[in-house]
Amino acid sequence: DSGVTQTPKHLITATGQRVTLRCSPRSGDLSVYWYQQSLDQGLQFLIQYYNGEERAKGNILERFSAQQFPDLHSELNLSSLELGDSALYFCASSASNGRSSYNEQFFGPGTRLTVL
Amino acid sequence: DAKTTQPNSMESNEEEPVHLPCNHSTISGTDYIHWYRQLPSQGPEYVIHGLTSNVNNRMASLAIAEDRKSSTLILHRATLRDAAVYYCILRPKYSGAGSYQLTFGKGTKLSVIP
Numbered sequence: 001d002s003g004v005t006q007t008p009k010h011l012i013t014a015t016g017q018r019v020t021l022r023c024s025p026r027s028g029d030l031s032v033y034w035y036q037q038s039l040d041q042g043l044q045f046l047i048q049y050y051n052g053e054e055r056a057k058g059n060i061l062e063r064f065s066a067q068q069f070p071d072l073h074s075e076l077n078l079s080s081l082e083l084g085d086s087a088l089y090f091c092a093s094s095a096s097n098g099r100s101s102y103n104e105q106f107f108g109p110g111t112r113l114t115v116l
Numbered sequence: 117d118a119k120t121t122q123p124n125s126m127e128s129n130e131e132e133p134v135h136l137p138c139n140h141s142t143i144s145g146t147d148y149i150h151w152y153r154q155l156p157s158q159g160p161e162y163v164i165h166g167l168t169s170n171v172n173n174r175m176a177s178l179a180i181a182e183d184r185k186s187s188t189l190i191l192h193r194a195t196l197r198d199a200a201v202y203y204c205i206l207r208p209k210y211s212g213a214g215s216y217q218l219t220f221g222k223g224t225k226l227s228v229i230p
Contacts, residue, residue, distance in 0.1 A: 002159065002161065033217055033218075035218075035220075042220055042221070042222055043160070043218075043220035044220070045218065045219065056217060058217060090159045090160070092159070092160075092218075094216070103207075103216045104162045104165075105162065105218060106161075106162075107160050107161065109158060110158075110159050
């Protein structure tokens with residue numbers, strides 16, 4: 001158990017809909033990362049938040065957005081869903097204290113999104 | 117970003133050592149070499165990391181070539197639980213700013229034969 005929780009575990013929805021994925025980081029971790037894993041693209045970084053502020057963006061579509069709340073949990077919002085958005089979405093957290101040489105990331109169990 | 121090259125798949129017999137290679141010929145002097153693995157139906161997990169010297173921890177050992185253009189993850193006695201996709205990732209040294217997201221390649225799928 002990494003200490004990172006994600007809900008829901010599974011999500012099935014239709015094209016054009018909007019969904020929200022939730023992530024609770026490990027206690028004390030300030031950074032939250034979102035990744036998407038699909039069969040054709042592999043694991044791809046989407047976006048990072050650090051202590052409530054957006055820190056970096058990766059291959060995140062404009063239809064997707066995220067935020068990190070004062071209690072440090074994060075939500076990933078996916079709208080106007082398309083069939084190709086079906087994937088596993090992982091959240092990871094890290095301490096990001098700036099002093100660690102490795103800044104280990106701890107991954108949650110993922111949310112499997114199926115768009116029909 | 118510097119890239120890594122790994123074999124697509126490898127097999128090992130249970131309780132035998134496994135050497136998982138990674139080539140990173142364009143590595144920069146400040147890049148750390150990280151290894152993560154992803155067990156079936158789980159999120160990735162950290163295995164080990166290093167800069168120049170060989171490293172050991174409870175999970176594995178990391179052997180880094182003298183020119184740092186390649187590295188090898190060593191599992192000393194493979195168990196069935198070690199069957200996973202292993203990712204070799206280069207990450208820059210923390211500079212106090214920016215993001216330290218992980219850039220995953222395709223990794224090596226390790227199968228362990230009982």
